[in-house]
Amino acid sequence: MDELEIGKKVRNYRTAQKMTIRELAEATGLTASMLSQIERDLVNPSINTLKLISKVLGVPIFRFFKEDMAARDMIVRRDMRKTIGRPEHKDVMYDLLTPDTSGNIEFCLMRIPPDSDSADVSQTHSGEEVAYVDEGDVEITVAGECYELHAGDSIRIPQFTEHSWKNRTSQMVKVIFAISPPSF
Structure with missing residues (x-):
């Protein structure tokens, strides 16, 4: 050591x-x-x-007692992101923008393909989530209430609150979000 x-x-x-x-x-x-x-x-x-x-x-x-982080442990290069999802299946894709989920916050880029949902059922997280729509128009249902968000809009989703995303457009939607504490 x-x-x-x-x-x-x-x-x-x-x-x-x-x-x-x-x-x-x-x-x-x-x-x-x-x-x-x-x-x-x-x-x-x-x-x-x-x-x-x-x-x-x-x-x-x-x-x-924690070892100091080197720059390689703090920086995530565009081509080195960890991705969850499979583009060949037109799934919602998640790129982890933080090096890992060992910190106090998780930062992700969610890409929702045209005419897709983020999940079959609403999701909840033990942490608070803040999301920013970077590109496109998207519907989000939070605690049974539907909201329309556009590029530049953001939303805070309280912990343990059911929510789901829907892209009803013909364009890719990109949403940047942070969850604290991490839940991925």
Whole structure:
């Protein structure tokens, strides 16, 4: 396993809050000298020490153990998107615009072919969804109520609310949506 660099993370979270080592020391009851050694990765802090630091910095303790993301883990190139659906069957296609669903939000592009529905039955998500119609005109039924949306329109769908999309036009519809927490 790669070095976790816990001390470097402590320093980064502390400096992001414009807090000095002395201020962190005072708030945690640790010495500035000990914190300096931790931040330079000369000393491995105990779990209890990390709990103190995480509480003062307002950072969940697991963040100190999580490996830093490289750019390749944050960026999704157009030709490298994960796609759900099969274009040969004229299915609704979903392109994942986030690298994965391990974060706090999921961001997708939904493509609804002409004369198609997003699903045979209404769907619900445990998270809140916000959708933006990027191209085309589409009908969305939310909690039994039908709405017509056009390019540039957006809608918020509360969690656990049944909804479905319908494209009754002869053009492809593209909808960008975010769901938090991820549900795909």
